[in-house]
Amino acid sequence: MRSRRYGVVVGLLSIIVALLAGLVDTPARASTSVDSPGRAIAVSQSGDWGGLDGVYRLTYLTTDARGAVVPAGGIVRLPDGPRPDGGWPVISWAHGTSGLGDECGLADSTDLIRSTAPVVEALTGAGYAVVATDYIGLGPDSLGPHAYLHSRSEATAVIDMVRAARSVIIGLSRSWAAAGSSQGGHAALAAGHHARTYAPELDFRGTAALAPASNFEDLIPLMRPGIPLLPRAMSGPFAAILAGLSANQRDVDVTSYLSSFGKQVVAEVGRSCGPEWESILDGARPDKLVSKSLGDDAFRSALRSYMEVPAADQGGPILVVHGLRDVTVPIPMTYRLLSEFREAGTDYEFETINTDHTDLRADGGMDDVLRFLERVIPSG
Structure with missing residues (x-):
C-alpha cells in the first residue's frame, strides 16, 4: 500500500x-x-x-x-x-x-x-x-x-x-x-x-x-406471461428496473402489471443487493414476474422516459x-x-x-x- x-x-x-x-x-x-x-x-x-x-x-x-x-x-x-x-x-x-x-x-x-x-x-x-x-x-x-x-x-x-x-x-x-x-x-x-x-x-x-x-426500454415492453423472451440471467436486472420504475416515477402503476410472485420479487429486490437476487428469484424466468403484457403505450412511454x-x-x-x-x-x-x-x-x-x-x-x-x-x- x-x-x-x-x-x-x-x-x-x-x-x-x-x-x-x-x-x-x-x-x-x-x-x-x-x-x-x-x-x-x-x-x-x-x-x-x-x-x-x-x-x-x-x-x-x-x-x-x-x-x-x-x-x-x-x-x-x-x-x-x-x-x-x-x-x-x-x-x-x-x-x-x-x-x-x-x-x-x-x-x-x-x-x-x-x-x-x-x-x-x-x-x-x-x-x-x-x-x-x-x-x-x-x-x-x-x-x-x-x-x-x-x-x-x-x-x-x-x-x-x-x-x-x-x-x-x-x-x-x-x-x-x-x-x-x-x-x-x-x-x-x-x-x-x-x-x-x-x-x-x-x-x-x-x-x-x-x-x-x-x-432495454425497447426489449422489455415485449414481455408477457409465458413468453421467455429474456434469459433467466436477466430476471434480477429486470426486477430491479421494475422496482426502480415503481418507486421513482408517477406515470404508470407498475404493480398493476405484476403477478403475485412478481410483486413479491420486485419488493425484495428493491431493498437488496445484487448477490441476493438469485436466491430471491429461485430460478424464475423474467416472464413469471408479469401478469399481463408490458407493451401498452402507457408503460412504453414511462419506461422510455425513465431509462433511455x-x-x-x-x-x-x-x-x-x-x-x-x-x-x-x-x-x-x-x-x-x-x-x-x-x-x-x-x-x-x-x-x-x-x-x-x-x-x-x-x-x-x-x-x-x-x-x-x-x-x-x-x-x-
Whole structure:
C-alpha cells in the first residue's frame, strides 16, 4: 500500500488538520444555499478502502428522479505527487450494477469495493483525481430504493459528485470527464448529455462507456406471461428496473402489471443487493414476474422516459467499448445505440474486445479508457 502525505479528515478536529495540510476546505464554502445540488454535507477518511489508502467518503446533495434535492454519497481519491498547474483533472467514475438497497454502495458493499478499487487505483495512478458516486439510495447517506437505470438521476449524481468534491477538496481542476461500466456506462452517457447544461461552470471533456446498458426500454415492453423472451440471467436486472420504475416515477402503476410472485420479487429486490437476487428469484424466468403484457403505450412511454440513453446533444467526445462475448448486455444492444448516435449526428469511437461482460475492464477495456482520457483530458 502506497504511503500518502495527506492528513486524515475525521470530524471537526481532523478537518482543521487537513485544512492546515492544504487538502480539504470546509464544506460551508460549497454553496450559500442549504439545499443546492452539488453542496457537500460531510467529508471523512475511509481508511483502508479496498486495499487503497487516501480514500475520502463524501456526502453531498443532488437531484433525484422526481426532481427533489436529496443526499447521496461517494468516494474521492487523489493522485500521489504534486498537483499540476490548474489542479488535477477529475474523472467521475460510475460503477456497475450492485443492487438497490442502502448497503449496496461504495461504503458497505464488499463486492463493489473489491471491483471498483482497481479502477480507482488505475485512474489515480494515471494522474487523475477520482470521484465515484454511490448513486442515490445505495449508501447510508440517502434513502432508497435506488432508481436503477434512471437516466437523469444517475447523471445528476455523477455530475454533482464533481461539484461537491471541488467544493471541499483543494486542488481539483474545473476539467472533468465521465467514465463507467455497465450501469455505469449508462450513467456516464447520461451525464455527458446533461453535463454542460446542468453544470455549465465545469469544463466537461468527454465520456468513456464500457458495455453501457442501453435499449432495454425497447426489449422489455415485449414481455408477457409465458413468453421467455429474456434469459433467466436477466430476471434480477429486470426486477430491479421494475422496482426502480415503481418507486421513482408517477406515470404508470407498475404493480398493476405484476403477478403475485412478481410483486413479491420486485419488493425484495428493491431493498437488496445484487448477490441476493438469485436466491430471491429461485430460478424464475423474467416472464413469471408479469401478469399481463408490458407493451401498452402507457408503460412504453414511462419506461422510455425513465431509462433511455440520450443519443443527441452529448457534451463531448465519446468512447464506447464492448465485449464480443457479452451476454449480460449483448453487443447488439450497443450496435443499436451506435446507430442512434449516427442518426442524431453524435460522433463516437467504438472498440470491441473478444471477452465477456465481467472481464471487459481487465481484458483491455480499462486500457482503452485510459488512452482515450489522455487524449481528451490530459493528466499533466
